[in-house]
Amino acid sequence: MLSLRAMNFLAGTWVGEWLVGLGRITLLSREAIASASTFKFSRRDVLYQIYFIGIKSQSVVIVTGAFTGMVLAAQTYFQFHKVKMDTATLAVVSVSMCSELGPVLTALMVAGRVGAAIAAEIGTMRVTEQIDALRTLATHPTDYLVVPRLVASIIAVPLLTVESMIVGIAASYAVAVGLLGIDPAYAWWNMLKYSGDVDVMIGLIKSVFYGGIIAMVGCYKGLSCSVGAEGVGRATTEAVVYSSITILICNFFLTLVLEHICIILGL
Amino acid sequence: MIEVRSLKKSFGAQPVLQDVSFRIENGESVVIIGRSGGGKSVLLKHIIGLLQPDAGAVLIDSEDIVAMNERQLLRVRRKFGMVFQGAALFDSMTVAENVAFGLRRHEHLTEAEIAKRVAATLDMVDLPGTENKNPAELSGGMRKRVGLARAIIYEPQIVLYDEPTTGLDPIVSDSIDKLIIRVRDHLRVTSIVVTHDMRSARRVGNRVLMLHDKKIYANCTPEALFTSQDSVVRQFVDGVADS
Ligand SMILES: Nc1ncnc2c1ncn2[C@@H]1O[C@H](COP(=O)(O)OP(=O)(O)OP(=O)(O)O)[C@@H](O)[C@H]1O
Numbered sequence: 312m313l314s315l316r317a318m319n320f321l322a323g324t325w326v327g328e329w330l331v332g333l334g335r336i337t338l339l340s341r342e343a344i345a346s347a348s349t350f351k352f353s354r355r356d357v358l359y360q361i362y363f364i365g366i367k368s369q370s371v372v373i374v375t376g377a378f379t380g381m382v383l384a385a386q387t388y389f390q391f392h393k394v395k396m397d398t399a400t401l402a403v404v405s406v407s408m409c410s411e412l413g414p415v416l417t418a419l420m421v422a423g424r425v426g427a428a429i430a431a432e433i434g435t436m437r438v439t440e441q442i443d444a445l446r447t448l449a450t451h452p453t454d455y456l457v458v459p460r461l462v463a464s465i466i467a468v469p470l471l472t473v474e475s476m477i478v479g480i481a482a483s484y485a486v487a488v489g490l491l492g493i494d495p496a497y498a499w500w501n502m503l504k505y506s507g508d509v510d511v512m513i514g515l516i517k518s519v520f521y522g523g524i525i526a527m528v529g530c531y532k533g534l535s536c537s538v539g540a541e542g543v544g545r546a547t548t549e550a551v552v553y554s555s556i557t558i559l560i561c562n563f564f565l566t567l568v569l570e571h572i573c574i575i576l577g578l
Numbered sequence: 579m580i581e582v583r584s585l586k587k588s589f590g591a592q593p594v595l596q597d598v599s600f601r602i603e604n605g606e607s608v609v610i611i612g613r614s615g616g617g618k619s620v621l622l623k624h625i626i627g628l629l630q631p632d633a634g635a636v637l638i639d640s641e642d643i644v645a646m647n648e649r650q651l652l653r654v655r656r657k658f659g660m661v662f663q664g665a666a667l668f669d670s671m672t673v674a675e676n677v678a679f680g681l682r683r684h685e686h687l688t689e690a691e692i693a694k695r696v697a698a699t700l701d702m703v704d705l706p707g708t709e710n711k712n713p714a715e716l717s718g719g720m721r722k723r724v725g726l727a728r729a730i731i732y733e734p735q736i737v738l739y740d741e742p743t744t745g746l747d748p749i750v751s752d753s754i755d756k757l758i759i760r761v762r763d764h765l766r767v768t769s770i771v772v773t774h775d776m777r778s779a780r781r782v783g784n785r786v787l788m789l790h791d792k793k794i795y796a797n798c799t800p801e802a803l804f805t806s807q808d809s810v811v812r813q814f815v816d817g818v819a820d821s
Pocket residue numbers: 589594612613614615616617618619620621663
């Protein structure tokens with residue numbers, strides 16, 4: 312009884328809508344994961360989506376990665392220089408590029424481009440009854456539309472993340488050595504000493520989750536888009552906003568959990 | 579056999595269907611007429627499970643599809659082909675890919691066989707040689723015919739046509755009517771045709787259902803409809819607006 316009354320109270324408020332949305336997207340994800348694990352999806356569709364996600368994201372991932380690495384190198388140097396720890400600069404840059412900034416910034420950028428594109432494409436299909444047409448052709452929209460995008464995103468986002476790590480570290484090296492005059496040998500040595508495979512692993516695990524979030528939020532917003540042209544616009548904006556927020560929140564908890572696991576495993 | 583029992587549907591506070599019941603035997607060709615906005619498309623979407631009713635049952639070959647989930651419905655939907663009022667072509671695919679969609683998904687054919695079937699079906703709808711066009715390059719009437727080709731290529735048992743001739747010129751309309759009759763007679767399909775075109779209703783229908791005021795108002799042969807003295811039916815058949 313109490314829970315019923317609580318539900319009635321919640322329904323219609325933004326908290327209620329948010330909870331309903333969360334429930335629906337969870338169901339959609341479950342359906343998509345169940346369908347993906349039968350491996351019946353079309354390899355061609357997945358490859359096409361990987362290509363699409365990769366191409367759409369190249370410019371933003373490279374620019375974001377490079378300038379983040381550069382500003383990180385400069386800022387760290389200015390602080391470390393005061394305590395004469397100049398040569399530790401690159402170590403800080405590489406740890407944060409690999410485990411935090413690389414995955415998060417890449418995911419946010421991909422959410423802006425690809426998440427929006429997914430929501431707009433599927434939303435338009437819904438508004439023009441193409442989703443209904445799919446269903447009459449005995450094709451499940453989850454199998455045909457969601458699964459290839461989910462699988463592709465889970466593969467492509469980690470790849471893009473690695474790209475941004477490499478670009479970021481390379482750019483920070485260039486700034487540190489070329490502009491700030493840090494000794495290259497010491498800087499490189501310290502970087503390898505204080506950062507390692509674990510940071511890259513953490514970054515990759517995170518980026519798999521973010522890839523999933525981007526695809527699922529984009530697909531969900533497209534599929535549940537309200538009829539009319541302004542429905543598509545809203546779905547697109549909401550896909551970007553919600554996936555970005557979810558990524559940022561998840562990042563905090565993933566950091567806690569993954570670092571904790573590393574401590575337990577003694578890595 | 580298609581049976582609809584006491585179907586009820588509202589969108590929000592707006593009731594669209596109230597207590598709609600009828601039965602369609604295998605091989606029958608039924609025309610649904612009714613005012614614009616009267617719920618004909620909504621009714622058609624219930625028959626193929628695209629919409630869930632608020633109450634009532636839809637039986638396809640004695641199976642109630644209302645209780646089925648989307649995955650169970652896939653099996654039932656293989657019996658159906660549907661032509662949408664707005665064509666609903668996949669705009670990221672060419673005409674040939676659109677038409678071949680059902681074949682490719684559910685039958686194991688070689689590319690050459692698919693190409694042959696697609697060409698033959700496009701011929702049937704008077705659009706030979708349009709395989710490599712994009713839907714955006716087609717006129718409204720051409721899109722509709724591609725939608726028709728997509729729905730009949732895999733030879734379903736039941737075909738639902740939502741206003742297949744609306745917006746087409748009289749000559750193409752005539753050829754679509756003939757095509758519906760040909761599909762009906764050759765493949766022995768059950769057809770349900772929603773139309774505003776009284777001439778085509780008379781030609782393709784063995785029976786007419788008139789949807790009026792959220793219910794089935796008339797359920798009779800085309801002859802009985804055209805000779806009916808009922809004022810509501812007469813007004814619709816003669817096309818007279820309330821003054
Ligand atoms: N998805 C929907 N959400 C809300 N209302 C809807 C929806 N689909 C249809 N309606 C409403 O249901 C009513 C019936 O619509 P429907 O499309 O079935 O009419 P119709 O008889 O096919 O008309 P027409 O001959 O113009 O195609 C309309 O008032 C429409 O606004």
